[in-house]
Amino acid sequence: MKFVAFERTSQGTGASRRLRITGRTPGIVYGGANEATRIELDHNALWHAIKKEAFHASILDMEINGTVSKVLLRDVQMHPYKQLIQHIDFQRVEANTKLTMKVPLHYSGEEESDAFKVDHCLITHVLTELQVTCMPGDLPEFIAVDLTGLKKGASLHVKDITLPKGVTALVKGKENPVLVSVVAKAEEVEPDPAAAAAAAAPAAKGGKPAAKTPAKK
Incomplete structure (x- = not known):
C-alpha cells in the first residue's frame, strides 16, 4: 500500500x-x-x-x-x-535489518474438520495474530492456518503450524501457546421418565396422607 x-x-x-x-x-x-x-x-x-x-x-x-x-x-x-x-x-524499514511484527492469522477449513462435523466440538480461535521476526522481504501479509485436521480433544498450538520461509514466531510466557482450542460439548442428560413419575406421585395425591385422629371414648 x-x-x-x-x-x-x-x-x-x-x-x-x-x-x-x-x-x-x-x-x-x-x-x-x-x-x-x-x-x-x-x-x-x-x-x-x-x-x-x-x-x-x-x-x-x-x-x-x-x-x-x-x-x-x-x-x-x-x-x-x-x-x-x-x-x-x-x-x-531497512532492507538488511530484521524486524518484529504482529501478523494476522487467517483460519480456514474449520467446518470440514472431524472435530466440527463428527464430534460437534466447540472450536475457539484463541489467537487472531502472531508476533514474528523476519527480514523485511520475508514479511507475510498474513499467515494461513488450515484447520481441516482438527480432532476431538486435540487443540492446535504454534508449533503445529508451518510458518512461511524465513519467518520465526516470537512467543512470550508460554513455550508453545494455543492457537485454536477444541473442546467437546457437554452432553445433555435426559431425565428418567420413571423417576420423574415417582417424584410427581405424592404431589398429585396432595402430599403425605394425614395422620389418623384417635376415636373419642
Missing part, C-alpha cells in the same frame, strides 16, 4: 490541535539512519486506510516530497469517543 505524507514544521499541543481542525493528522516517522521526521496526513484518507488489514500488517510505501520510503505502522492514537485519529507513528 502507498500513501502520501507531508513534512510539518510546527509542533506542540496547540499546533497539533489546529492541524486537526483543518482535516490533517499529525504523525512522526522514525528509525533507520535518518532523524525522526514530523509529518502530517489527510485524515479522511488515513481513516479509510486504517480499516484495511494490510495497512497494519505489511510494509507500506510512504511518499514525502516525491521520495518513497518503506515504513511500518507502529502506533495509532484515537480520540476517546470521536471518530478521530489524533496521532500516528511509523517506523522506517
Whole structure:
C-alpha cells in the first residue's frame, strides 16, 4: 500500500490541535539512519486506510516530497469517543535489518474438520495474530492456518503450524501457546421418565396422607 505524507514544521499541543481542525493528522516517522521526521496526513484518507488489514500488517510505501520510503505502522492514537485519529507513528524499514511484527492469522477449513462435523466440538480461535521476526522481504501479509485436521480433544498450538520461509514466531510466557482450542460439548442428560413419575406421585395425591385422629371414648 502507498500513501502520501507531508513534512510539518510546527509542533506542540496547540499546533497539533489546529492541524486537526483543518482535516490533517499529525504523525512522526522514525528509525533507520535518518532523524525522526514530523509529518502530517489527510485524515479522511488515513481513516479509510486504517480499516484495511494490510495497512497494519505489511510494509507500506510512504511518499514525502516525491521520495518513497518503506515504513511500518507502529502506533495509532484515537480520540476517546470521536471518530478521530489524533496521532500516528511509523517506523522506517531497512532492507538488511530484521524486524518484529504482529501478523494476522487467517483460519480456514474449520467446518470440514472431524472435530466440527463428527464430534460437534466447540472450536475457539484463541489467537487472531502472531508476533514474528523476519527480514523485511520475508514479511507475510498474513499467515494461513488450515484447520481441516482438527480432532476431538486435540487443540492446535504454534508449533503445529508451518510458518512461511524465513519467518520465526516470537512467543512470550508460554513455550508453545494455543492457537485454536477444541473442546467437546457437554452432553445433555435426559431425565428418567420413571423417576420423574415417582417424584410427581405424592404431589398429585396432595402430599403425605394425614395422620389418623384417635376415636373419642
